[in-house]
Amino acid sequence: MQLRGVRKVYNLGMANETEVLHGIDLTVRSGEFCAVVGPSGSGKSTLLNIVGLLDRATAGTVEVCGEQTTVLDDGALTRLRGHGIGFVFQHHHLITAFTALENVMLPMLGAEEFANDAMRVRAEALIASVGLTAWQDNASGELSGGQQQRVAIARALAMGPALLLADEPTGNLDTRSADEVFALLRRLNAEQGTTVLFVTHNPVFAERCDRIIEVIDGRIATDPQDAVTPPTPRRALTEPT
Amino acid sequence: MFSRRLPFEWIVALRFLREGRLQTAFIIAGVAIGVAVIVFMSALMAGLQSNFIRRVLSASAHIELLPPEQVSRPLRRGAQGIGGGGEVEREVEAAIVQVPLQRMTSIDQWQAMAVQIRAMPQVRVVAPIAAGSALVVRGGATRAITLSGIDPEQYFRIVDLPAKVVRGDTRLLGGDILIGTELARDLGVDVGDTLRVSAGTGAGAVSTTLSICGVFDLGNKGANQRSTYVALRTAQSLLGLPGGVSGLQVTVSDVYAAETVARAITAATGIQADSWITANAQFFTAVSAQTTANTAIRFFVGLSVAFGIASVLAVVVVQRSREIGILRAMGISRAQILRLFLLQGGLLALSGAVLGSGIGALGLVLWQRLARNADGTPLFGLVMDPALFAAALLLATLTGLVAAFAPARSAARLDPVVAIRG
Numbered sequence: 001m002q003l004r005g006v007r008k009v010y011n012l013g014m015a016n017e018t019e020v021l022h023g024i025d026l027t028v029r030s031g032e033f034c035a036v037v038g039p040s041g042s043g044k045s046t047l048l049n050i051v052g053l054l055d056r057a058t059a060g061t062v063e064v065c066g067e068q069t070t071v072l073d074d075g076a077l078t079r080l081r082g083h084g085i086g087f088v089f090q091h092h093h094l095i096t097a098f099t100a101l102e103n104v105m106l107p108m109l110g111a112e113e114f115a116n117d118a119m120r121v122r123a124e125a126l127i128a129s130v131g132l133t134a135w136q137d138n139a140s141g142e143l144s145g146g147q148q149q150r151v152a153i154a155r156a157l158a159m160g161p162a163l164l165l166a167d168e169p170t171g172n173l174d175t176r177s178a179d180e181v182f183a184l185l186r187r188l189n190a191e192q193g194t195t196v197l198f199v200t201h202n203p204v205f206a207e208r209c210d211r212i213i214e215v216i217d218g219r220i221a222t223d224p225q226d227a228v229t230p231p232t233p234r235r236a237l238t239e240p241t
Numbered sequence: 242m243f244s245r246r247l248p249f250e251w252i253v254a255l256r257f258l259r260e261g262r263l264q265t266a267f268i269i270a271g272v273a274i275g276v277a278v279i280v281f282m283s284a285l286m287a288g289l290q291s292n293f294i295r296r297v298l299s300a301s302a303h304i305e306l307l308p309p310e311q312v313s314r315p316l317r318r319g320a321q322g323i324g325g326g327g328e329v330e331r332e333v334e335a336a337i338v339q340v341p342l343q344r345m346t347s348i349d350q351w352q353a354m355a356v357q358i359r360a361m362p363q364v365r366v367v368a369p370i371a372a373g374s375a376l377v378v379r380g381g382a383t384r385a386i387t388l389s390g391i392d393p394e395q396y397f398r399i400v401d402l403p404a405k406v407v408r409g410d411t412r413l414l415g416g417d418i419l420i421g422t423e424l425a426r427d428l429g430v431d432v433g434d435t436l437r438v439s440a441g442t443g444a445g446a447v448s449t450t451l452s453i454c455g456v457f458d459l460g461n462k463g464a465n466q467r468s469t470y471v472a473l474r475t476a477q478s479l480l481g482l483p484g485g486v487s488g489l490q491v492t493v494s495d496v497y498a499a500e501t502v503a504r505a506i507t508a509a510t511g512i513q514a515d516s517w518i519t520a521n522a523q524f525f526t527a528v529s530a531q532t533t534a535n536t537a538i539r540f541f542v543g544l545s546v547a548f549g550i551a552s553v554l555a556v557v558v559v560q561r562s563r564e565i566g567i568l569r570a571m572g573i574s575r576a577q578i579l580r581l582f583l584l585q586g587g588l589l590a591l592s593g594a595v596l597g598s599g600i601g602a603l604g605l606v607l608w609q610r611l612a613r614n615a616d617g618t619p620l621f622g623l624v625m626d627p628a629l630f631a632a633a634l635l636l637a638t639l640t641g642l643v644a645a646f647a648p649a650r651s652a653a654r655l656d657p658v659v660a661i662r663g
Contacts, residue, residue, distance in 0.1 A: 049658050052570070054569070054570060054657045054658050054661075055656075055658050074575065075574060075575075078569070078572055078573070078574045078575070079572065079574075081570065081572050082571060082572015082573070083572065087567075087570045087571070089567075089661060093563065093564075093567045093661070095253075095564050095567065095568070096260065096564075097253075097256040097257055097259070097260040098256060106253075106568075106571060107571040107572055107573075109249045109252065110249045110568070110571060110572060110573040110577060111572060112248070112249060116246075155571070159572065
């Protein structure tokens, strides 16, 4: 995954034009587990949305899963997003009309590439891998926050994505659930080599990541891979958020 | 647990509708009421109209063929055009033309013509009739009557006289006459009595004695006073039409096509043919006006159903925008989201239409049971036309799809980033 000179301007050409990202250069290698930190409103989520192909950069190039996405149309972006990228959000965002297992099956159902049995077997394996087999047939609203977030992770992995984007997945959870979710992400990264971009405000989790990318005011402030700015994660993370 | 037997959009649409139970129930009820009103009204109107038409047509043929009218030919003279060296031929009516007296005449070659008309498509019955005025004398009393000479076998297929006979029968041999109840009372006669019937005046006057074989009730006092039926032969000799007929009566399978068939008959035979539509122009206009009003009402009910579906779906799209965003993030395409919401509109309308058809049918059954004449017979027969229900289902579903289009498009166009942020 590689970003080059990515800028994002909202309300382009209008009076309330605001530039959220000012030229981001970022390379994440396959299999890396990166924390993305920074104060609220610094552009972390926007960055994640652009990497996740939910949003388009105003300028610059975005390369995801080896594809130059700037030139792709909406349909191609949707396909690439469906197959290459998994999302986990702060508010677990399960579809409440479905059970836990069905939520995991939904992306496969939508992709219309799986046979019925294969889809079910895969979904059950994913639910098992997040330790929720006993709850798989419960309505998603009946699960606790931590359980819902684990289902959301299983769902994000349904299509076997190379890149997992987690936007403050632990933000809404109690300490124990948050720990479980973080441990789960680390394990998936270790076992399956899934690249993880993990937005967090929690310095403890950030420090347990391979690499910390700090975004401040739409720029990458500190990144150990960045030769210009030496990594100073500890100081940055103690800033009020 | 869902299965791949259904496509993605169907599964999600059904689940969304099931989850939003109350909303779904309300809009289905709304659609059902609309469809029930449309179904009920359509069947009621169709029943009412066919009842009207049956009443109008039960005592008359759909098409009547008349002998050519006698016309006076005006005197004409050719005149040279004046001035400009023109050779213009002018026709000038030289005198006021008096409308001639219409004598009783027959249709030439009516037997051959009847065969020819009977062979035309749509034509069901062709019955010869020799009708004219006559006087009936009984002691000191005299009454003017309309004497209709008929071929019972054919004519009774047009007008079901046997069903209207209250006393006697309708065998109509050469010396028999059928009279109405009023005439029987006026003359103090009944089945088996004889009447002297005379037609024509002066030297041409013919009279004969006929015996009453039956008394009928046409349900109309005037008709019961004047109408009489005799065998065709008897009327021919009384009216001075030996072997001839004063008209041919025709019924067709589709009463609304009567005018078209009448024109075809005129074109084929050269004989003037009047359909019931031209003969009852005012009645026909009233029926069409009613149809138009009915169509307008149905249209507006349908329109309000459509807006109901559209507004509920618009609310659903707003309520579900976060889920739409999640689905989009999962790799669900815009086209799939569009279909998902179109499908919800179609399903809401279809289930509402099924329910509404049921309610409409129930209403019709109740109506038939409750709305009765004083004697307990149904006010008029209602036809439960399967085509009506099929059309209601199809139209309602199409309406649902069309109504869902705007909300579905707005759902498909939702920016996932904005939708997820809520």
